[in-house]
Amino acid sequence: MKSEPDTVCALATPPGIGSIAVIRLSGPRTFDILDQITRGMKPSRQPSGTVRLGWVEDSNRREIDHVMISVFRTPKSYTGEDLAEISCHGNQLIADTIIKLLRQHGCRLAEPGEFTRRAVLAGKLTLSQAEAVLDLIHAQTTAALRSALNRYEGGISKLVTQLAEELRNLVADAEYQLGFDEPDTQPLNLAKRVKQLTRKLDRIITRGKQNQYVYKGAEVAIVGRPNVGKSSLFNRLLGQKRAVVTPAPGTTRDRIDASIVLGDAQIKLTDTGGITGRSAGTISRPAAAQTCKAIEQSDLVLMVFDGSRPAASADQEVFKAACRHRAIYIINKSDKPRRFEPDFLNGNPGIAVSALTGTGIGRLRSMIARRFRLNLGTVVTSTRHLELLEECRTALNHSRKAPDAETSAFELKAALDALGKIDAPCTSTDILNRVFSRFCVGK
Numbered sequence: 001m002k003s004e005p006d007t008v009c010a011l012a013t014p015p016g017i018g019s020i021a022v023i024r025l026s027g028p029r030t031f032d033i034l035d036q037i038t039r040g041m042k043p044s045r046q047p048s049g050t051v052r053l054g055w056v057e058d059s060n061r062r063e064i065d066h067v068m069i070s071v072f073r074t075p076k077s078y079t080g081e082d083l084a085e086i087s088c089h090g091n092q093l094i095a096d097t098i099i100k101l102l103r104q105h106g107c108r109l110a111e112p113g114e115f116t117r118r119a120v121l122a123g124k125l126t127l128s129q130a131e132a133v134l135d136l137i138h139a140q141t142t143a144a145l146r147s148a149l150n151r152y153e154g155g156i157s158k159l160v161t162q163l164a165e166e167l168r169n170l171v172a173d174a175e176y177q178l179g180f181d182e183p184d185t186q187p188l189n190l191a192k193r194v195k196q197l198t199r200k201l202d203r204i205i206t207r208g209k210q211n212q213y214v215y216k217g218a219e220v221a222i223v224g225r226p227n228v229g230k231s232s233l234f235n236r237l238l239g240q241k242r243a244v245v246t247p248a249p250g251t252t253r254d255r256i257d258a259s260i261v262l263g264d265a266q267i268k269l270t271d272t273g274g275i276t277g278r279s280a281g282t283i284s285r286p287a288a289a290q291t292c293k294a295i296e297q298s299d300l301v302l303m304v305f306d307g308s309r310p311a312a313s314a315d316q317e318v319f320k321a322a323c324r325h326r327a328i329y330i331i332n333k334s335d336k337p338r339r340f341e342p343d344f345l346n347g348n349p350g351i352a353v354s355a356l357t358g359t360g361i362g363r364l365r366s367m368i369a370r371r372f373r374l375n376l377g378t379v380v381t382s383t384r385h386l387e388l389l390e391e392c393r394t395a396l397n398h399s400r401k402a403p404d405a406e407t408s409a410f411e412l413k414a415a416l417d418a419l420g421k422i423d424a425p426c427t428s429t430d431i432l433n434r435v436f437s438r439f440c441v442g443k
């Protein structure tokens with residue numbers, strides 16, 4: 001994609017029928033083009049930050065729509081360029097006709113994310129702020145929204161600036177030390193300071209990974225032996241009868257997925273076929289494999305037991321299959337007399353519920369929500385940012401283990417370079433392409 005400032009346009013609102021549709025234009029010819037296609041207004045003379053009502057007409061002076069035009073002059077606009085927004089009636093035909101007209105007058109159709117890309121190139125937004133714009137648009141929970149706003153306001157940029165400052169001091173001191181002949185002289189305590197910075201990165205990366213569910217959604221699998229009430233619980237948590245429930249064991253075979261929001265997290269809930277262990281054969285091998293895969297992929301396992309029956313070997317198999325994962329033990333069928341007293345849950349009482357009557361389900365919901373509560377403050381959840389922080393940490397580790405002071409200083413600079421890629425847009429078109437390919441046209 002060329003980066004010279006031609007004038008681009010795109011529909012900024014979702015296609016289809018709506019009360020209004022907004023078409024955006026950005027670039028040096030914005031107002032000149034608008035002057036040519038409008039009547040009853042003169043966008044080139046309109047003050048920045050104002051809105052005017054007028055007509056858009058075609059080349060035969062036929063009216064296309066009565067519109068509002070908002071004008072933002074360079075540099076005080078989203079892209080930093082001359083920018084305008086045409087608000088027309090929300091009819092796809094009208095929007096398409098206006099865009100066609102704009103193109104006839106020399107506008108190019110914008111690429112996905114091109115307006116935000118221009119904002120980054122003009123220095124109006126850092127790259128991590130631009131990525132936060134995408135997260136803002138896609139946020140599904142209030143927590144995701146709060147977290148995206150923190151990053152849109154520059155949370156990541158501030159964090160990177162602080163870390164880079166510490167690293168730059170380390171690089172400067174390492175280079176200063178290179179000037180001395182005796183490598184054992186360590187007045188600047190470099191090794192200790194590198195270790196401290198590595199630990200800081202460890203904390204940021206771990207916290208970020210633990211919180212990635214805010215955007216990716218948390219995977220929660222319901223597992224247990226046949227007939228314990230997994231599908232009944234799945235339906236209860238969803239609030240609708242999605243999975244088939246019967247008194248016969250082995251009813252659920254293929255896994256069933258559904259989305260719910262609990263507290264801060266968007267959750268992908270999976271109902272699975274019962275685990276039977278080696279002894280029984282009520283579910284097929286492929287179904288058992290699917291259940292194992294669901295356990296492997298999950299951020300949390302809901303391990304369900306039938307509280308009305310004594311613990312069986314299959315219950316222990318379930319425990320063995322999932323005990324290495326984060327889990328909540330659920331003792332279902334609490335509406336019946338309790339006969340489940342296992343010795344393998346290591347004293348954990350679990351949570352008693354009845355999927356049939358709904359008793360205990362509210363407590364279970366809160367318990368799940370608590371497991372996915374978002375940490376406050378700036379959290380690095382973007383995979384690209386986490387990869388770069390890991391690259392930075394690897395270089396710091398190499399620096400600490402380097403055989404000589406020169407290699408150590410070289411690795412510190414590599415760490416600084418990795419950190420710099422989080423917000424430095426102009427260094428690589430590849431980075432920009434990777435970031436903006438996920439945007440929609442018009443943003």
Ligand SMILES: Nc1nc2c(ncn2[C@@H]2O[C@H](COP(=O)(O)OP(=O)(O)OP(=O)(O)O)[C@@H](O)[C@H]2O)c(=O)[nH]1
Nearest residue numbers: 226227228229230231232250251252274333355356
């Ligand atoms: N009394 C009582 N019965 C329940 C409860 N939960 C489920 N059941 C019953 O237990 C039987 C099995 O329920 P399902 O939800 O199909 O159990 P499942 O674990 O999905 O079974 P499979 O798909 O065969 O592995 C049905 O008859 C349900 O009505 C409960 O809390 N109390």
Ligand SMILES: [Mg+2]
Nearest residue numbers: 230231251252
């Ligand atoms: Mg089932």
